[in-house]
Structures are given as structure tokens and as C-alpha cells.
Amino acid sequence: MNYTTREYPQEYPLRTTVAEIDLERLRANFRAIVARGNHAPAMPVIKADAYGHGIVPCAEVLVREGAQMLGVAFAAEAEPLRSDRRVPYEVPIAVVTPPFPHGAQEYCRLNLEFCAASMTTMQAFSAEASRTGRNLHAHLTIDTGMHRDGIQPHEALEFMRVASALPNITIHGVCTHFATADEADKHYFHTQVERFRTTVQTLRDAGFAFRFIHAANSGAVADSSTEAAFTLLRPGIALYGYNPSGELTTPLDVKPVMSLKTSIISLRRLSAGEPVSYGRRYTTPRETTIATIPIGYADGLRRNLTGKARVMIGGQYFPIVGTICMDQCMVDIGDADFQVGETVQILGSQKSSGSEQGEIRIDANDWAQQLRTIPYEILTGITARVPRIYVNS
Numbered sequence: 001m002n003y004t005t006r007e008y009p010q011e012y013p014l015r016t017t018v019a020e021i022d023l024e025r026l027r028a029n030f031r032a033i034v035a036r037g038n039h040a041p042a043m044p045v046i047k048a049d050a051y052g053h054g055i056v057p058c059a060e061v062l063v064r065e066g067a068q069m070l071g072v073a074f075a076a077e078a079e080p081l082r083s084d085r086r087v088p089y090e091v092p093i094a095v096v097t098p099p100f101p102h103g104a105q106e107y108c109r110l111n112l113e114f115c116a117a118s119m120t121t122m123q124a125f126s127a128e129a130s131r132t133g134r135n136l137h138a139h140l141t142i143d144t145g146m147h148r149d150g151i152q153p154h155e156a157l158e159f160m161r162v163a164s165a166l167p168n169i170t171i172h173g174v175c176t177h178f179a180t181a182d183e184a185d186k187h188y189f190h191t192q193v194e195r196f197r198t199t200v201q202t203l204r205d206a207g208f209a210f211r212f213i214h215a216a217n218s219g220a221v222a223d224s225s226t227e228a229a230f231t232l233l234r235p236g237i238a239l240y241g242y243n244p245s246g247e248l249t250t251p252l253d254v255k256p257v258m259s260l261k262t263s264i265i266s267l268r269r270l271s272a273g274e275p276v277s278y279g280r281r282y283t284t285p286r287e288t289t290i291a292t293i294p295i296g297y298a299d300g301l302r303r304n305l306t307g308k309a310r311v312m313i314g315g316q317y318f319p320i321v322g323t324i325c326m327d328q329c330m331v332d333i334g335d336a337d338f339q340v341g342e343t344v345q346i347l348g349s350q351k352s353s354g355s356e357q358g359e360i361r362i363d364a365n366d367w368a369q370q371l372r373t374i375p376y377e378i379l380t381g382i383t384a385r386v387p388r389i390y391v392n393s
């Protein structure tokens with residue numbers, strides 16, 4: 001499978017369902033995050049194809065906005081960045097998930113910075129870098145309580161003593177990751193900040209200096225930037241216009257970058273009592289018009305949204321009815337007079353034409369609530385089949 005979505009021209013005749021990516025919003029979100037983070041340098045996290053927004057166009061915009069470094073989760077995700085001229089080769093890319101020793105060759109080839117969390121890996125990377133005459137940069141990863149990756153705080157000093165002596169590797173960063181930065185209760189978050197601070201100080205006292213000290217995900221930037229920004233921000237979800245949770249004290253003023261739209265592909269007028277879609281799970285309660293739209297669960301409109309999600313047409317909400325199919329689903333538009341080809345907004349906003357004033361909107365938080373998950377999973381779940389169209393570049 002390809003790791004990146006394809007980019008399509010604005011007028012794309014082969015598919016009427018598109019994800020529109022507003023790059024001006026991405027820029028504005030980045031600026032809002034950096035301002036909240038005391039204007040510290042930033043490593044925007046563009047893993048998972050920039051949370052479904054398309055890694056190369058997003059990386060290009062973020063670098064132009066002043067991103068110091070780019071963050072991905074796996075080395076393979078950096079491949080499209082390194083093979084595209086829109087992202088200068090000099091821009092450092094850090095892989096925020098610790099590598100296996102056998103990844104050394106690829107990290108050298110793609111010139112990637114890595115998480116230092118295992119001595120076996122450090123030795124393999126050092127050997128490969130020496131063999132090819134390169135110098136790799138690394139970030140010492142401390143497990144301050146997330147217990148996902150990194151070395152334990154009490155191991156840090158000994159690790160640095162051994163690792164810093166390895167040839168052709170420079171450990172110029174130290175980092176950790178927060179488990180609860182987006183929760184209202186900041187108790188455990190403070191515990192992690194304190195452990196990190198103490199560990200970094202111990203290393204400093206022993207003579208190890210780091211150019212990049214980083215921990216702040218979106219939640220930490222939003223609520224606790226004065227203590228958690230350190231010398232590099234590491235935001236993800238907020239770039240794309242979502243706060244990590246509804247529990248933040250001071251949410252970031254960011255707006256969704258992705259909207260999702262399609263158009264009505266066919267219409268049928270049905271009398272009362274007619275079933276709609278697989279399993280006949282919906283029955284028309286009265287004479288009504290059913291509109292079919294070409295988007296389904298293979299696009300990321302999850303089947304579990306059946307009976308829950310709605311769409312916007314002509315400034316009004318209408319419910320998706322009947323089982324969501326792989327490629328299509330149906331909308332009960334009542335007696336509304338829409339034609340085939342009418343725009344249907346799945347995620348995004350429309351000017352209200354009904355009783356609600358101003359704008360009506362549906363965003364990834366709405367789906368996340370309906371599916372009992374988080375906006376991250378919604379955004380990364382919009383599949384590669386949906387063309388990404390870039391506006392305001």
C-alpha cells in the first residue's frame with residue numbers, strides 16, 4: 001500500500017467525492033500553535049500522511065511557515081518527502097518512533113534523525129553511519145511515564161555515557177511524550193514534566209548539552225506551554241484544526257483544514273413504508289425523496305455511523321438513512337427540491353438556509369462522538385481512495 005494520498009487538480013472528473021484541504025487554514029493553525037508555545041521552534045508532526053491531509057503539500061507549507069524540523073512515525077513515511085523537491089533535502093526529518101537495528105541503512109539513505117532508546121540500535125546505526133561516512137542525528141528518548149517507548153530516567157546518564165562515545169552519531173535532542181496532556185486533571189502530566197526536567201538537568205550537570213529539548217504535543221502546547229514548551233514544540237492534531245480533547249482549559253483557536261464533499265448521484269421518490277439499503281434497516285416513514293451519494297465506508301464514512309450521521313445540502317441538515325454501503329449511502333431529503341449534481345457537504349460548513357443563524361457545520365468531533373472515538377481516528381480514517389484537492393496554496 002502507498003503511504004501517501006495522491007494529489008488531484010481542482011476539477012477532477014473521475015471522482016465527485018473529494019477531501020478539500022485548505023492550506024491557508026493549515027498556515028493559520030501553525031501560527032496559532034507557535035504563538036501559544038511562546039514562539040519556540042516547532043517540529044510539526046506529519047505522521048500518517050499528515051493525519052490524512054497529504055504529507056508532501058502539508059510539509060511544504062509548514063516548512064515555508066518556519067518549521068524547524070518535521071516529525072513522522074516511521075522511516076517509510078519520510079520517503080515521499082525525500083523524493084519530492086517541494087521539501088528541501090536540508091530540512092531535518094525526525095522519526096518519533098524508535099527504529100529497529102536493521103533500519104540503519106534506510107535512515108542513512110534518507111538522512112533521518114532517530115529516537116535513541118536502545119543501545120543495540122545505537123551500535124547498528126553508528127556502524128552503518130561510519131561505513132557510509134555519514135553523521136546521523138539522534139534524540140535521546142526518555143520514558144517519563146507513558147510507558148510506550150524510551151529508556152527509564154535512571155538509565156539516562158549511563159546510556160548517554162556509552163552512546164555519546166559511538167562514532168558518527170550526534171545526540172542533539174532529548175525528548176519524552178505525555179500520556180495525559182489533554183486531560184483536565186494535570187496531576188500526572190506535572191509528574192512527567194518533573195521527571196523530564198530532573199533527568200535533563202542530571203544530564204546537563206554531567207556535561208551533556210542538547211540543542212532540542214522537546215515534549216509538547218498539542219495538549220501540552222494548548223494548556224501548559226510555559227512549562228512544557230522547552231526548546232521545540234511537537235504538535236500534531238492542532239495543526240489540522242482540532243484540539244486533542246474537549247477537556248482543555250484553554251483550547252487553541254484552530255479551524256479544521258479538511259472538508260469532505262460529494263454530490264447527489266441519483267434521486268428517487270418513494271412512498272411510505274419502503275425499505276432503504278442493505279438489511280432494510282430504514283423504512284420511509286412517509287412519502288419522501290431519497291438521494292444517493294457516492295461515498296461509503298471504504299472512503300472513511302464508517303459503517304457504524306449508520307443511523308447517526310447527517311450531511312448538509314443547501315444550507316440544511318439531512319440524515320443519512322439505511323446501512324452505509326462500501327461506496328454509497330442514502331440521504332432522506334424529504335420534500336426538498338434538489339437536483340442530481342447538487343453539492344453535499346459531509347464534513348465542513350455551509351451557510352445556513354434554515355432557522356439556525358449563520359453557519360451550520362459538521363466536523364470530525366461530531367463523528368468521533370457518534371463513534372466513541374477521537375478526531376485523530378476520523379481524520380486518519382479518510383482513505384486514500386478520496387482524492388485530496390488543495391486550495392489556498
Ligand SMILES: *Cc1c(COP(=O)(O)O)cnc(C)c1O
Pocket residue numbers: 045047096177216217218219234235236237238244
Ligand atoms: C503523534 C505524536 C505527537 C503529536 O501529538 P498530538 O496529540 O497530535 O499533538 C507528538 N509526539 C509524538 C511522539 C507522537 O507520537
